[in-house]
Amino acid sequence: MTAPEPVERTPGPAWARRRAAARRAWGEFTRHRAGVLGLGVLVLVIALAALAPLITDADGVDVTRATGGRLEPPGGRYWLGTDESGRSVLLLVLWGARISLLVGLSATLLSIAIGTVVGILTGHFGGWGxxxxxxxxxxxxxxxxxxxxxxxxxxxxxxxxxIVLAIGVTSWPSAARLVRAQTLGVEARPYIERSRALGGGHLHVIGKHVLPGVLPLVLVNTTLAVGTAIVAESTLAFLGLGDPVAISWGSMLRSASNSGAVTAGAWWYLVPPGLAIAVVVLAFTLCGRAMESVLNPRLRER
Known part of the structure; x- marks a missing residue:
């Protein structure tokens, strides 16, 4: 007897519809020039932060191995000058992006996860709880x-x-409010009643109907919240509540303030990390607004 030939599984119509919807969403997103610009900036910044150990020398951020002068102005050797320890400011900005982005993304995911769970539970079950x-x-x-x-x-x-825990556990209420309102809107639709009449339990209703209905809102809110989390991380690091050893944009601003860069007129030590924070926050905001327009038909019609 010969072994049966393996049957090739073709993707079902559901996957075909999802791919078509994803293509339409991407096509709509590319129509927003500001969103595409913000996405390009984010891809560039994330790539530079991820490749920093490969394209730069990690010894350059070590205080004991610094070779530059104190607050040396920009020049051919150091394009953005040096800090109070003689380290390259450009190198510090690249390595600082790793901590700032990591903390911003991690804190946002934590806050959105808490807000989504609380919003869905309060919108679905109701009652005294x-x-x-x-x-x-x-x-x-x-x-x-x-x-x-x-x-x-x-x-x-x-x-x-x-810092991740502090930002995450204190910034979830707004997400919980938005998700709860969206959950109540989904729960009021007729197909939810039909699903319950056919025997669908709480897990089925939440997993198959409520969660897919609120995910677009969660995705947009996540994109917009990352910028706020990065600003909060920079603020906490500037106040000295971050890791004193880790390099971030907020800790760079704190070091510049403590080293007298303002009174010394060393603008090259203050402007790059501040400008990096502003550019990344603006890029996340542009992407979030574009995604909001794509996923919200009313905004798309406007």
Missing amino acids: SALLMRLTDFFLVLPSLVLAIALSTVIGPGVGT
């Missing part, structure tokens, strides 16, 4: 998130993980 969660959300929403992050960082101790 949901009311209690929403009162807790209102409590965190009223208090300034930066003040809470500073207090939490002070209690736990300085460090990169502390």
Whole structure:
């Protein structure tokens, strides 16, 4: 007897529809020049940050191996000058992007995950448990998130993980509110009632209907929240609540302030990290606005 020939599995119509929808979304996204520009800037910055150990010498960020002069102005040897220890500011900006982007993305994912879970649970189940969660959300929403992050960082101790945790656990209420409103809108649709009438349980309704309905909003909110998280990380690092050894854009601004770069007129030590923060935050905002226009038909019609 001969072995049966393997049957080639072809993708079903659902996958074909998803690929077609993804192509349409990408085509709509490319129509937004600002969004494409922001995406290009983000790809460039992320690539430079990821390849920093390969394209630069890690010894250059070591204080004990610095070869430049103190606050040396830009020139042929150091394009963006040096810091108070004689290290290249350009090299510090490249390596600082790694910590700033890592903390911003990690804190955003943590806050969005908490907000999504809380928003879906409160919108789907209701009852006294949901009311209690929403009162807790209102409590965190009223208090300034930066003040809470500073207090939490002070209690736990300085460090990169502390900043991620501080930003993540204090910036989720806005995401929870948005996801809850979207969940209530999805729950009111007729196919949810049909799914329940056919025996669909809570996990089926949430996994098959509610979660796909709120994912576009979560994706857009994630893109827009990364910029806020990067600014918060820079603020906490500037206040000295980050890892004193790690190099980030916020710690560079703190070092520039403490070393007297302002009074010495060393603009090349202050402008590059500040400009990097502004450019990356603007790039994330442009991408988020473009994605919001793509995923929201009302905005697309406007």
